[in-house]
Amino acid sequence: MPKQIISASEMERYGYCPLSWYLDLEGIDAEGDEVHSGVEKHKEMGDSLKNLLVEEEKSRETSTTLMTVVAMIMTLVTLALVILLISNDQLRQNLGFILLIIGIGWMLVASFFLYRLLVSTEKVDKLRDDYKLGETDIETPDGLTKETPLLKSVNHNLAGRPDYLIKENEIRIPVEVKTGRRPRAPFFSHVLQIGAYCLLSEETFQRKPTHGQIRYGFDNEPHDVKWDSDLRALVIEKLEDMNDILEGKAEAHRNHKRVGKCNNCSRRKGCPERLDK
Ligand code: SF4
Numbered sequence: 191m192p193k194q195i196i197s198a199s200e201m202e203r204y205g206y207c208p209l210s211w212y213l214d215l216e217g218i219d220a221e222g223d224e225v226h227s228g229v230e231k232h233k234e235m236g237d238s239l240k241n242l243l244v245e246e247e248k249s250r251e252t253s254t255t256l257m258t259v260v261a262m263i264m265t266l267v268t269l270a271l272v273i274l275l276i277s278n279d280q281l282r283q284n285l286g287f288i289l290l291i292i293g294i295g296w297m298l299v300a301s302f303f304l305y306r307l308l309v310s311t312e313k314v315d316k317l318r319d320d321y322k323l324g325e326t327d328i329e330t331p332d333g334l335t336k337e338t339p340l341l342k343s344v345n346h347n348l349a350g351r352p353d354y355l356i357k358e359n360e361i362r363i364p365v366e367v368k369t370g371r372r373p374r375a376p377f378f379s380h381v382l383q384i385g386a387y388c389l390l391s392e393e394t395f396q397r398k399p400t401h402g403q404i405r406y407g408f409d410n411e412p413h414d415v416k417w418d419s420d421l422r423a424l425v426i427e428k429l430e431d432m433n434d435i436l437e438g439k440a441e442a443h444r445n446h447k448r449v450g451k452c453n454n455c456s457r458r459k460g461c462p463e464r465l466d467k
Pocket residue numbers: 206207208209210211213444451452453455456457458461462463464465
């Protein structure tokens with residue numbers, strides 16, 4: 191099998207069961223209603239976050255335009271008033287009135303931009319409330335650069351797109367959103383995936399994130415996963431194992447004895463090592 195780039199979501203699959211990851215590479219697709227509804231919910235959320243960023247950009251542009259128009263109105267009105275106050279000449283008085291009328295005309299333009307700004311701000315607030323984002327500054331992978339919407343690590347043969355990144359000065363904290371119920375502690379496979387995103391964030395932006403976040407739905411508090419040397423070592427160890435398998439130096443097998451895990455596995459039908467009830 192040729193060496194290929196490993197994605198952070200593949201690491202999640204590997205973390206669940208190495209064989210599940212390998213079966214996926216062999217073309218055995220995940221099955222089940224939960225898989226499809228999860229994909230749809232994820233796409234919906236991704237589209238909404240993109241809309242939020244587009245709307246915020248629009249809002250900033252409208253605000254700048256509004257400020258320019260207001261500054262122009264103030265200049266026109268001030269000029270008109272000065273002319274009207276200091277001039278007795280009929281011609282200049284007329285010029286003052288004309289400038290005043292133009293200024294009033296521009297007020298209509300300003301009201302239009304103000305209306306647009308209010309509508310846009312309302313949409314932004316609603317989306318931020320829906321996703322409980324507060325005032326955090328976020329970025330989606332699409333917004334990184336048009337050429338490279340992915341985070342990549344050449345050193346570790348790894349790439350990935352977290353759902354979004356929280357920007358804190360120069361640091362980017364990756365956030366992964368899961369659609370299932372919130373567990374008391376995040377699942378191992380999800381921790382491995384967010385660890386992979388932390389590694390990617392660190393290499394891409396040359397700044398070490400303090401942690402990554404896993405959100406099980408938007409109504410619950412996120413789990414913060416500390417990006418420390420232990421998690422880094424674990425991610426690198428699993429990446430090396432995966433690269434060994436891709437290079438044919440090792441094989442992928444079931445790494446557990448849990449029947450329940452196999453019963454819940456979306457690739458159980460095509461799995462030669464599944465455990466049955
Ligand atoms: S059925 Fe069991 S052994 Fe097979 S891939 Fe799924 S979890 Fe692994």
